[in-house]
Amino acid sequence: MLTRTIYDDEHHLFRDSVKKLYERELLPKIDSWEHNGIVDREFWLACGDAGLLLPDIPEEYGGGGQDFRFNAIILEETALAGTTGPAFGVHNDIVAHYIHNHGSEAVKHEWLSKMASGESIGAICMTEANAGSDLKALRTHAREVEGGFILNGSKTFITNGVNADVAVVAACMGTSPGDKDISLFVVDAASPGYIKGRKLDKVGNRSSDTAELFFEDLFVPRGNLIGGRGNGFRLMMQELPQERLSIAISCQAAAQHAFDITVDYVGERRAFGQPIKEFQNTRYQLAAMKSQLQVGWAHLDNCISALVDKRLTTEQAAAAKLWHSELRYDVVDECVQLFGGYGYIEEYEIARLWRDARVMRIYGGTSEIMKELISRSI
């Protein structure tokens, strides 16, 4: 890898502390998370204690008061440890930012310090059964009543859906579905009428819990409408670059991890009297992957710097999400090939990495939607 210049000594120290925490608290737990389909809450609390939650939220709200590079280190180290199960991207990079950037002081004080300690876990609720890529088709409805709003509807595919204590929910306030009057609400998951449905049985990324949610006459206080009525899409456009870059960072690090364990494997595995690393095909495939990873890190660092300087545009973030998620899939798939039959056996980590890679081209906006967004800027 080329020397990375975006991080300084403070970042390196932080990275070391994350690695140490993960040796103790994450690596021994991945198998049980995979089996149970959920990350245990004790892990979230340990991460809160160690300063891994809400690193770039101001200290007055319980956050670390740092910049996004600290979030990036957490994403990188989690993927380099071999999992994207703890959905830090959702909690740190998305939900905390909607609340911090658009919530009232009361809402920020109510939720951010609990999110920073790990006592409260966040979820973002956009997708519905008939509204995924086409978010404007969402049907969850918010009706204005005295003192607040009544929400009715349902969401699906919600990351942290089971674990979450606080959710940012998109709902339409218009009179008909498709009405663009979409607003965002900060919702307490303990409220009457907030119903957690099935935990979905996924092909991969199984440590991360993904659930359906139902809202039945759910009362949300007026102050929990964030960003003003009808501004949901504007807010989403504002927050999406960070969300998409966050996925891109995880993808780049996960691809690197797959490459690293594959290099070890092909050095040990022998065929025709020699390590399979010696075959020209293996060497060339590894060389091609190494080159792609080098380019990927350089591009990623450029995007991280741009985000920190508030220069990263929507289409640049979409391009990063597109490119790094496709890179991750291509690299991991090639790595499985180099593992041969063992690459398809569950007890080999590369098999899990392969299953986990697939969804990255789908969630946070599909690759096709990323192309659509990028094409509009041409």
Ligand SMILES: Cc1cc2nc3c(=O)[nH]c(=O)nc-3n(C[C@H](O)[C@H](O)[C@H](O)COP(=O)(O)OP(=O)(O)OC[C@H]3O[C@@H](n4cnc5c(N)ncnc54)[C@H](O)[C@@H]3O)c2cc1C
């Ligand atoms: C594991 C997992 C976790 C998720 N976590 C969350 C979460 O926390 N919160 C949340 O709100 N959502 C979440 N999602 C939802 C995710 O963002 C959506 O699945 C995704 O946006 C695609 O929507 P869809 O599934 O409805 O697919 P569809 O929109 O039905 O798309 C189906 C196909 O049609 C293509 N397509 C659709 N529109 C166009 C177009 N205009 N041009 C070209 N092709 C198009 C798509 O690219 C895709 O290939 C999650 C999904 C998964 C699987």
